[in-house]
Amino acid sequence: MYRKILITTDGSAVSRMTACAGVQFAQQLGAEVLALFVAPEYQYPIYVEIIPPSYPSEEEYRSAMQRAGRDHVQSIVDSCARKGVQCESMTAFSESAALKIVEIATQKGCDLIFMGSHGRSGWGQLLLGSVTNKVLSHSKIPVLVHRLLKEPLPE
Structure with a gap:
């Protein structure tokens, strides 16, 4: 039925639980996972004439986000390893998470996107819902x- 399932995460508790269900679903189907x-x-600070020295450079920011991304997808990778599901993981950058998710799923040959309906509380919940x-x-x-x-x- 499905051979490659893209599972998204934002690192929240709800997102981790959703990802766990996604890995279990992939195991039942014998599919591989892309986390x-x-x-x-x-983002450069706006309305500032001089960038403050404490503001991270673009390289520092991307490096920090790559680390955060690895941390966020690690629970999916670990769950796949425990269940014998083949898994690849990645961090992508975009101002539109939704369009990037669809783009990556298409580029990587995924035939299903598995995601939660929300992953945060308050305004963040509304954001992920969108x-x-x-x-x-x-x-x-x-x-x-x-x-x-x-x-x-x-948490």
Whole structure:
């Protein structure tokens, strides 16, 4: 049915639980997994004539986001290893997480995108909900939206 499943994460507790369900789904199907974290692009401070010395350079920012991305996808990689599921992981950069998710899924030959309906609380929850909606509206491949029956405990 599905051979390669893209599982997105933002590092939140809800996202990790969704990813765990995605790995279990992949195991049941005998599919491989692509674990993806999308980080925002580097932003120069606006309305500032001189960049403060404490402000990270673009290289420092990208390096920090690569580390954060590795940390966020690590639970997916570990879960795949425990379940014997082949897994590749990556961090991508984009101002539009939804469009990047769809682009990567297409480029990497994924035939399903597995994601949660939200991953944060407050405004962040609204944001990821909009990412899911945008992925649903832009993707030409199937998108499975996983909803938790019970919210995880606060981090």
